[in-house]
Amino acid sequence: MTVRPPFIAFACSLVAVAVGFATVPRxxxxxxxxxxxxxxxxxxxxxxAKVEAGEASPEVLMQAFLLNERYGxxxxxxSALRSYLALRPDDVEAxxxxxxxxxxxxxxxxxxxxxxxxLRLTGDPQTxxxxxxFYRMHARFDDELRVLQTIPSDKIGEARGMRxxxxxxxxxRLKEASALLADLDRILPIDARQPRMxxxxxxxxxxxxxxxxxxxxxWLETWHGAESRVEFVxxxxxxxxxxxxxxxxxMADGSVEPFILDELISLLSSExxxxxxxxxLSGWIAQAVAISPEALDFQLREIVDVAAKRGxxxxxxxxxxxxxxxxxxxxxxxxxxxxxxxxxxxxxxxPVRAAxxxxxxxxxxxxxARLFLAEGNPMAARYFLLGTExxxxxxxxxxxxxxxxxxxxxxxxxxxxLVAQARSGKLPADMLRPALDLATSLxxxxxxxxxxxxxAYAEWQSSDI
Numbered sequence: 001m002t003v004r005p006p007f008i009a010f011a012c013s014l015v016a017v018a019v020g021f022a023t024v025p026r027x028x029x030x031x032x033x034x035x036x037x038x039x040x041x042x043x044x045x046x047x048x049a050k051v052e053a054g055e056a057s058p059e060v061l062m063q064a065f066l067l068n069e070r071y072g073x074x075x076x077x078x079s080a081l082r083s084y085l086a087l088r089p090d091d092v093e094a095x096x097x098x099x100x101x102x103x104x105x106x107x108x109x110x111x112x113x114x115x116x117x118x119l120r121l122t123g124d125p126q127t128x129x130x131x132x133x134f135y136r137m138h139a140r141f142d143d144e145l146r147v148l149q150t151i152p153s154d155k156i157g158e159a160r161g162m163r164x165x166x167x168x169x170x171x172x173r174l175k176e177a178s179a180l181l182a183d184l185d186r187i188l189p190i191d192a193r194q195p196r197m198x199x200x201x202x203x204x205x206x207x208x209x210x211x212x213x214x215x216x217x218x219w220l221e222t223w224h225g226a227e228s229r230v231e232f233v234x235x236x237x238x239x240x241x242x243x244x245x246x247x248x249x250x251m252a253d254g255s256v257e258p259f260i261l262d263e264l265i266s267l268l269s270s271e272x273x274x275x276x277x278x279x280x281l282s283g284w285i286a287q288a289v290a291i292s293p294e295a296l297d298f299q300l301r302e303i304v305d306v307a308a309k310r311g312x313x314x315x316x317x318x319x320x321x322x323x324x325x326x327x328x329x330x331x332x333x334x335x336x337x338x339x340x341x342x343x344x345x346x347x348x349x350x351p352v353r354a355a356x357x358x359x360x361x362x363x364x365x366x367x368x369a370r371l372f373l374a375e376g377n378p379m380a381a382r383y384f385l386l387g388t389e390x391x392x393x394x395x396x397x398x399x400x401x402x403x404x405x406x407x408x409x410x411x412x413x414x415x416x417x418l419v420a421q422a423r424s425g426k427l428p429a430d431m432l433r434p435a436l437d438l439a440t441s442l443x444x445x446x447x448x449x450x451x452x453x454x455x456a457y458a459e460w461q462s463s464d465i
Contacts (some may be wrong), residue, residue, distance in 0.1 A: 174206040209244040334364035346374035
């Protein structure tokens with residue numbers, strides 16, 4: 001029989017103890033096995049005992065939280081979770097669990113702390129939005145601003161972006177607010193008007209009128225209706241930026257929509273800025289070069305009609321006449337005078353009669369004839385009327401020429417004028433019927449035959465004679 005030395009026996013015993021110790025399940029393994037075997041009550045007691053003894057690892061603390069949340073003491077569960085988070089502050093899922101727990105327990109401050117940590121670890125815009133709404137609800141606007149600023153501009157969205165810009169503007173951080181909204185302007189669909197209107201307001205408040213006008217001009221190329229244009233003008237007027245306001249008020253294509261003009265006149269009146277009417281119309285006239293004469297006539301009549309509906313016909317006429325005089329556009333002055341005569345009669349022209357130059361009268365002979373006839377000067381009226389070739393008059397105005405001619409000329413003179421223009425080949429087709437009717441009524445068989453023979457077949461046939 002072999003006898004081993006004592007130290008060898010001791011070593012073997014030590015190894016055996018170590019092996020035995022290593023094979024004993026650790027607390028986490030014990031808890032896990034109990035849960036696996038659905039022995040939840042025993043798992044709960046074991047986990048709680050380790051927590052109370054201060055021997056729990058972070059993993060056991062989490063198991064203690066989960067078990068107590070479901071089967072045990074809710075307050076103990078919260079305590080275990082707090083201890084776990086103190087050891088593992090970067091576990092985002094644990095913070096999400098904490099947020100859920102505190103939300104159900106209606107614990108506001110712990111909930112906010114949990115959400116702040118989720119935001120710190122993830123930068124999640126939805127979490128930031130939830131936090132911001134909590135802070136806004138409780139009037140903690142500094143915290144709301146701080147949280148919203150964590151969201152990247154390409155993810156902040158329309159509503160959150162507008163809220164952040166408003167908070168920045170309230171703190172007079174206008175450049176930051178406008179930069180944020182400018183980023184949104186590049187991202188959002190063109191029909192998203194509210195953030196763009198806010199950008200405009202902030203630029204105006206910051207005195208950056210040129211930028212505001214540039215942005216507004218771009219948007220108005222797509223936006224329809226007068227409301228936005230009028231709002232832009234109102235903001236600029238209230239900021240004292242009258243020149244910029246007139247620039248926005250003038251239509252880019254050189255036209256004036258009646259509704260827009262009506263709204264702008266109302267706005268200028270309410271703001272006690274009617275003296276700007278002349279500048280508004282100057283802006284329109286400067287852009288009206290490319291408009292056809294017929295379109296200009298129509299636009300001028302629209303302006304006069306709008307003014308008449310607001311009881312401002314005389315005032316607008318004076319503003320417009322002064323503007324036209326500065327513009328050196330006799331054709332426009334003549335068109336305006338004609339529109340005023342048609343709408344209000346001669347009395348509306350009296351205040352500006354002295355400013356009507358011969359060039360203006362020559363630009364619209366029919367208007368000049370009507371004007372002189374109203375002034376009791378039939379000779380001058382006759383001169384302008386007979387100096388007009390009907391082919392040069394827009395078709396819309398030819399009935400006016402004929403009515404004036406009946407007042408100024410004898411029937412035989414009128415017939416002679418029509419025959420002369422027919423003989424020269426300049427009698428428009430739409431004037432053949434009045435000429436034939438007049439010749440028939442006067443019994444002028446020779447003139448009647450002459451008109452028939454001189455009229456081109458295509459012209460009189462197209463007149464349904």
